[in-house]
Amino acid sequence: MKNLLLKTKYTLLTLSLLLIALLVTGCNKENNYETLDSGHNQEIGPEEKDEKIDINIAALKGPTGIGMVKIMEDAANKETSNNYNFLIAGEADEISTGLIKGEIDIAAIPCNLASVLYNKTEGQIKIMGINTLGVLYIVETGESINSIEDLKGKTIYSTGYGTTPQYTLNYLLSLYGLDPDKDLNIEYKTEATEVAALLENSHDAIAMLPQPFVTTVMMKNENVRIALDIDKEWNKQNNNGGVVTGVVVVNKDFLEKNPEAVDLFLREYKDSAEYVNKNIDKAAELVEKYGLFKAAVAKAAIPYCNITFIGGSKMKEKVEAYLNILYNQNPNSVGGALPGEDFYYIP
CATH class of the missing domain: 3.40.190.10 (Periplasmic binding protein-like II)
Known part of the structure; x- marks a missing residue:
């Protein structure tokens, strides 16, 4: 009888220890899940927590x-x-x-x-x-311009007087030893459409235009061609990064x-x-x-x-x-x- 009581107590103690172990393990699993979930929320939190501005x-x-x-x-x-x-x-x-x-x-x-x-x-x-x-290009209806030096003695039509197109062209010409006031004639127009009209009505007109006006003019007049890329010509003489x-x-x-x-x-x-x-x-x-x-x-x-x-x-x-x-x-x-x-x- 004594042995039976001892055995029963031992069994109950063992079961109690197992139950405690299970409870501890269960708590640990629950805590681990919360930690992982919290970490997951931290990763995506800025998208969910902070509303889009x-x-x-x-x-x-x-x-x-x-x-x-x-x-x-x-x-x-x-x-x-x-x-x-x-x-x-x-x-x-x-x-x-x-x-x-x-x-x-x-x-x-x-x-x-x-x-x-x-x-x-x-x-x-x-x-x-x-x-x-760079988006500026020299275009022409002829075949005479293949370098910046070829612009000497020519008339160029452009827009952008007193703005960056003028300053860009003047600087580019100076890189190649040309004086924009003496070595060629630059006529500035108010609108790109004016320049486009001049190109359409001449067989040897030269102009400086930005994109997409260059493309628009070329689509309307098959005789217009891109003669020079201002940005490329700039970079040939200057290592400062271009336009x-x-x-x-x-x-x-x-x-x-x-x-x-x-x-x-x-x-x-x-x-x-x-x-x-x-x-x-x-x-x-x-x-x-x-x-x-x-x-x-x-x-x-x-x-x-x-x-x-x-x-x-x-x-x-x-x-x-x-x-x-x-x-x-x-x-x-x-x-x-x-x-x-x-x-x-x-x-």
């Missing part, structure tokens, strides 16, 4: 907006990291006013305008990347409040620019869909628009060199002074 983005009609079209499409399909509201403007003043007032957070604009706005707002506009390199046409800028206050959102946008922008260059047909359709210009023109023009995305120190080097050239010709072209170091946003 609204970002107002602007671009000009023309090449400087082309690199954004894939982002525009992704935003329309709710596939971007944040909510992007796009403004496609026909005039730079509309974007400038929005940036100054803080109504526009991010914009694709001409490089020199970014510097002008930086000076005007005392540093409230920062540049984040280059989105368009910087368009850049992406951000409002400083918005950047300081939303650095992660800005960095996400930059990654999406880079992907968008790559998409445009690799999928020209589809990109051309998006160019028309979002009101930049017609798809047929875009399809032919994109390979000549030098769409890109260059950020970081390389961006800074290229922009500084280009703005220096503009400043030396006319300080007002960059807002009266060269931007300081705080002009450049390098993540």
Whole structure:
């Protein structure tokens, strides 16, 4: 009987220990599950916990907006990291006013305008990347121009008097030893359509035009040909990185409040620019869909628009060199002074 009681106590003790072990193990499993679940939530938490923010983005009609079209499409399909509201403007003043007032957070604009706005707002506009390199071309209806030196003694029609096209052409001519005031005649017209008309009505007319006007003229007149690529000719004589046409800028206050959102946008922008260059047909359709210009023109023009995305120190080097050239010709072209170091946003 005594042995039976001992055996029963032993059995009960064993069962108790087993039950305790099971309870401990169960608690540990539950805690491990919570820990893993918590870790999982931490990984995806920013997407679930933080709501998408609204970002107002602007671009000009023309090449400087082309690199954004894939982002525009992704935003329309709710596939971007944040909510992007796009403004496609026909005039730079509309974007400038929005940036100054803080109504526009991010914009694709001409490089020199970014510097002008930086000076005007005392540093409230920062540049984040280059989105368009050279878009200027020398075209002609004849066969006489095969080098910059061939322009000597000729008449060139162009637009952009008192703006970057004039300064770019003057600097390029000087690189090849030509004086724009003495060695050739440059006639500036108000509208690109005027230049196009002159090309159509002459068998030996020479002009400097930007894309996509070059493509538009060539589509209307089979006698027009591209004689010289301004950016390529520039780089033959100058190692400073060439012409910087368009850049992406951000409002400083918005950047300081939303650095992660800005960095996400930059990654999406880079992907968008790559998409445009690799999928020209589809990109051309998006160019028309979002009101930049017609798809047929875009399809032919994109390979000549030098769409890109260059950020970081390389961006800074290229922009500084280009703005220096503009400043030396006319300080007002960059807002009266060269931007300081705080002009450049390098993540």
